[in-house]
Amino acid sequence: MRRQITGFSNPTVKYLRSLREKKHRKREGKFLAEGLRLLTDARESGRIPEMLIMSSERDEHPLLTALEQAVDRSGGEIVECSAEILSKITGKDNPQAVAGVFAEFDTSLAHLDRSSAKIWLVAQALRDPGNLGTMLRTGDAVGAGGVILIDDCADPFSVEAVRASMGAIFTQEIAQASWDEFIDWLRSGEGQLVAASLRDAQPYRGAPYAAPCFLMVGNESRGLPEEYEMACDLRVTMPMRGRADSLNASVAGAVLAYEALAALDP
Amino acid sequence: MRRQITGFSNPTVKYLRSLREKKHRKREGKFLAEGLRLLTDARESGRIPEMLIMSSERDEHPLLTALEQAVDRSGGEIVECSAEILSKITGKDNPQAVAGVFAEFDTSLAHLDRSSAKIWLVAQALRDPGNLGTMLRTGDAVGAGGVILIDDCADPFSVEAVRASMGAIFTQEIAQASWDEFIDWLRSGEGQLVAASLRDAQPYRGAPYAAPCFLMVGNESRGLPEEYEMACDLRVTMPMRGRADSLNASVAGAVLAYEALAALDP
Numbered sequence: 001m002r003r004q005i006t007g008f009s010n011p012t013v014k015y016l017r018s019l020r021e022k023k024h025r026k027r028e029g030k031f032l033a034e035g036l037r038l039l040t041d042a043r044e045s046g047r048i049p050e051m052l053i054m055s056s057e058r059d060e061h062p063l064l065t066a067l068e069q070a071v072d073r074s075g076g077e078i079v080e081c082s083a084e085i086l087s088k089i090t091g092k093d094n095p096q097a098v099a100g101v102f103a104e105f106d107t108s109l110a111h112l113d114r115s116s117a118k119i120w121l122v123a124q125a126l127r128d129p130g131n132l133g134t135m136l137r138t139g140d141a142v143g144a145g146g147v148i149l150i151d152d153c154a155d156p157f158s159v160e161a162v163r164a165s166m167g168a169i170f171t172q173e174i175a176q177a178s179w180d181e182f183i184d185w186l187r188s189g190e191g192q193l194v195a196a197s198l199r200d201a202q203p204y205r206g207a208p209y210a211a212p213c214f215l216m217v218g219n220e221s222r223g224l225p226e227e228y229e230m231a232c233d234l235r236v237t238m239p240m241r242g243r244a245d246s247l248n249a250s251v252a253g254a255v256l257a258y259e260a261l262a263a264l265d266p
Numbered sequence: 267m268r269r270q271i272t273g274f275s276n277p278t279v280k281y282l283r284s285l286r287e288k289k290h291r292k293r294e295g296k297f298l299a300e301g302l303r304l305l306t307d308a309r310e311s312g313r314i315p316e317m318l319i320m321s322s323e324r325d326e327h328p329l330l331t332a333l334e335q336a337v338d339r340s341g342g343e344i345v346e347c348s349a350e351i352l353s354k355i356t357g358k359d360n361p362q363a364v365a366g367v368f369a370e371f372d373t374s375l376a377h378l379d380r381s382s383a384k385i386w387l388v389a390q391a392l393r394d395p396g397n398l399g400t401m402l403r404t405g406d407a408v409g410a411g412g413v414i415l416i417d418d419c420a421d422p423f424s425v426e427a428v429r430a431s432m433g434a435i436f437t438q439e440i441a442q443a444s445w446d447e448f449i450d451w452l453r454s455g456e457g458q459l460v461a462a463s464l465r466d467a468q469p470y471r472g473a474p475y476a477a478p479c480f481l482m483v484g485n486e487s488r489g490l491p492e493e494y495e496m497a498c499d500l501r502v503t504m505p506m507r508g509r510a511d512s513l514n515a516s517v518a519g520a521v522l523a524y525e526a527l528a529a530l531d532p
Binding site: 041044045130134137138139140141142143164166167168171205238239240241242243244246247248250251254255258261262265 | 307310311396400403404405406407408409430432433434437471504505506507508509510512513514516517520521524527528531
């Protein structure tokens with residue numbers, strides 16, 4: 001189905017704009033992703049937007065045609081509007097020529113197949129959507145199964161997290177759970193829980209990583225609660241040669257993930 | 267010297283607010299840093315603000331007292347204002363209780379002592395101030411000498427970069443140069459230039475890193491120009507097991523920096 005939107009006050013524009021806010025995303029169970037590259041990653045991962053929004057001032061592109069065809073075939077809706085309206089929807093001055101609305105994914109722990117990958121990333125109370133998106137992207141790069149979000153993390157379906165993930169939102173599994181739910185789930189099967197830690201920890205290089213390996217990093221300012229670290233099977237630490245004793249959370253996760261990758265899947 | 271500011275239209279408030287914009291920072295040669303932790307890192311690194319701005323609603327703290335004394339001793343100015351005015355200065359709803367104005371540092375290549383560290387980070391056309399700050403922070407963590415910014419990078423003295431650096435703006439050397447200036451300077455002495463690359467590259471693990479080692483990452487969307495990669499002494503690549511073939515620029519720099527650290531300074 002195709003239609004044109006010409007007015008800013010069109011209810012579809014209001015609906016799409018509302019998806020930039022978490023409460024509306026949760027109510028609708030939908031999220032927005034922007035840009036031909038991201039939407040192509042989605043399509044190639046089998047995720048087709050329910051609604052495709054295109055600027056009427058776009059240039060033709062074979063990947064865009066492929067996207068339109070996929071949306072048509074799956075019974076989705078295609079909406080055309082001016083670049084100005086698209087800019088209002090995405091909140092960007094220079095919007096990309098295309099955006100899509102997706103149904104939010106199942107983020108229960110139950111849907112994860114832990115044996116499907118050797119590495120999983122776990123983030124605890126990660127507050128910055130950019131860091132969260134970056135962790136998804138790193139997860140994709142190391143062939144992780146996905147990212148598990150513990151306690152009160154940023155929303156992985158926010159525009160910022162989706163953008164920073166560079167498409168990994170569509171390739172990585174995502175789960176959201178409280179610490180108690182997570183640790184119960186983890187201990188119901190195989191899995192080594194590893195903390196990036198400064199306490200009572202061994203060097204991260206050459207540590208005895210074992211698959212499936214769950215690599216956990218903590219909140220940007222507070223790190224991991226001591227109780228969580230103590231529940232880990234392995235605590236590892238990275239050299240800190242400077243004045244500060246910390247790394248950006250998504251950087252720490254990536255350095256650890258590449259080390260585990262070298263150990264588990266060289 | 268101490269004084270109180272009570273009005274939003276005070277010229278000092280206007281001056282401080284203007285430092286959030288690059289053109290005003292460059293004209294004045296000054297930049298803003300916020301928060302007791304950051305300002306304490308600065309003080310302990312021998313960088314004392316020329317002007318200290320404190321909220322009159324602040325709590326007493328021994329580190330704040332130490333900061334006031336340092337500013338007094340160095341002949342700087344101490345300004346008190348309401349939390350509301352401080353919020354207007356920093357552009358944050360919940361400003362930290364203290365901010366400082368610093369003179370921008372010398373960012374010429376000439377002032378770098380390449381033999382002072384085994385690792386240096388080089389960023390080419392890095393556009394995101396958060397990524398730039400994160401690289402400074404990583405540089406601090408691996409004991410790098412500093413970060414060299416090639417071509418048109420984000421401003422390291424922007425509020426966002428300073429914040430993301432978590433104090434490393436005060437501990438890492440910073441240089442800004444064109445590619446031609448940089449390569450001339452590099453080749454005028456010892457130094458191995460290493461590119462994070464996808465072309466004609468060897469695995470990053472176990473590559474023959476040599477100190478002083480200059481680790482270069484490219485622009486967030488385009489990566490490094492081919493010409494720059496070809497001028498490198500070593501091109502290394504990280505495993506990419508996912509759909510995408512890239513990492514966040516500051517993540518790639520960090521994974522590489524930790525590998526070089528293990529090789530050069532275990």
